[in-house]
Amino acid sequence: MAGNQPTSEVQDFEGPARRRRKAVRYAVPVAVAGVAAATIGIGSALASTGDPDLPKISAQDLIAKMAQSDTQQMSGSVKINTDLGLPSLPSGLSFGDGGNKGEGKKGGSAPSPQSKLTELAAGSHTLRLAVDGPDKQRVSIVERAAEYSVVRNGDEVWAYDSSSNTVHHSKAPEAQRSHGKGAKDDVLPKDLGGASPQELAKKVLAAADETTAVTVDGTAKVAGRDAYQLLIKPKADDTTVGSIRIAVDAKNGVPLKFTLAAKGGGKAVVDAAFTKVDFGKPGAGTFDFTPPKGAKVTEGGAAGHDQKADRDHKADHKDGREGGLPGMLGMPGTDAAGAGKSKVLGKGWSSIAEFDAGKDAGSALNGKGAGKKSAGGKGGADAQALLDGFGTKVSGDFGSGRVYSTRIVNALMTDDGKVYIGAVTKDALVKAANAK
């Protein structure tokens, strides 16, 4: 080849043969790019087909299989996509989305697990889990060049935020499991652990009753494992939940994928799936944690302050407290209320939680004269403008109020401070308020 190289002498003679050779040469990079594009295209097409051939199974057997599943050890990666349709907040008032990591840590407070949890409420995240029995768990949120990990080893719970090099330490109360939401001051492992498909599926099954159609809908391959798909469809008309799909491992009954679709269609509201899973024993050092030198460590007692701040975030998904992942808000079966003065109207998927936020709160939020003033000066007006942007005004026999909506959960706050919240349509909320 070396001998045929064009040299400066032939510059004036660009014959057809040379031109052809030139064209052939330029075809090489084009072909390489084309092959690469084709490979990427075919690769993703192949990945979406090829459902495994599995023996038929009834919905009941499949649920039993899940219930019987005694898998105690596993590790893997979970990809969570959430699109709750939460209004996007101006920067500085963020729900804690990835871009504003510094937010809320400025005061030197510990990395708050709750604010991390709300991060999962929007966008796409990768979690890595490792579980070894009931006492040892670990969940990490994979971030760009950083990681947020919660490690539970026996009664020690550590939360480590590598981006700010801060550590939060607390003790896991022994009675935590049996107490349920009683252990409010230590929700770390439970809440983050609740994001695993396993926990999500359990909650849904508890809620299934005559209001729900549960069927087995084909098979799927999740994280390289064969799985059955359980399809859960609410029968009620006025709920915003379209369907829930759970892919269950055909061998050991572990849920591998959880998809919550809104009735309105579009992208799944919550889509949590294992991308890699391993049912072997996680490495011994996985659950050990020693705070690194120079890291700022806060003890569990300080959590109260964080919690208060985060309650504001959670205001519009109060009933998410039990649900772990914010996507579970308003899921029937999760005790919507928690607080003493609230009650649940309706049943199953259409249940609506009602509680009294107090007259002042109602008028302040909804912009009635006095409330606005008491909110104080410019700050109050700004907050008012913000709230106006989120809510839509509604009125009915109950008076008037504002509806705050996401893709799944809607909330109605009346001017006299009553709050109705549920995974139901706006009309159902108004109807419930009118019935009072």
Added chain:
Amino acid sequence: MSRAETLPIGMPSLSLFRSEVTTTFRRWRTLALLGVLAAVPVLVGIAVRIETSRGGGGGRGDGGGGGGPAFIGQVAGNGLFLVFASLAATLPFFLPMAIGVIAGDSVAGEASAGTLRYLLVAPAGRTRLLLAKFTTTVLFAFAATLVVAASALAVGALLFPVGEVTLISGTTVSFGEGLLRALAIAGVVALSLTGLAALGLFVSTLTNSGIAAMATTVGLLITVQILDQFPQLSAVQPYLFPHYWLGFADLLRDPVYWDQIARNLGLQALYVAVFGSAAWARFTSRDVTV
């Protein structure tokens, strides 16, 4: 002129490569680039040190996550993290800019200095010459990365305590394993620059002006970096060469999270294949008059 005289006659490709390497690394420009790169960890280290002593002990933690390059919060506690922090600080711009200068200059610089046709008189062939140019650029990428890492390691060990390393997943490994991971990271960082090296080489074959080729390569780099920031372009971003650059941090997870690293290296290989062959097509079929 002296450039052509140093070339042995009838050389096999290895000696062509060797002569390329010596001429590149003997240039003042190359040494200055490496010097600037070595200075970055020194600056970062001193800044963190001053900040730490003013904050009274390990108070660097608060607000550390708010800004600055990744890993900066951990530097005060463990000097080894200065390696990661410096690589994270130089990877978006300093390192690729240096690569852009070397790659852009590789062919076009010879053309503008008038030495290219002397190189082509030697019977080594254009393909081999191009290969030698590319290998030299990749070698420079490794050298530049290692210079940053070594300088950061020296400064880190000097100014901060070193010892067991807490990975970003919270697990602790020995200092030796930490060093190994640092070395692996330097390798991954160097390899993530190969896509840009091929791109620069292609640009370099398009023009006879070394300055134009360097400016175009660095300009492309900046443009692509900006495009990588727009959320509206998320569909094409996985195919932009700097998209997975910071993925080297995944080597600091436990267990190591390979997905992004594999994707990054695959993407770089794709860029090398496409732009490398484009450079070959252009260089072997073009007229060299200067």
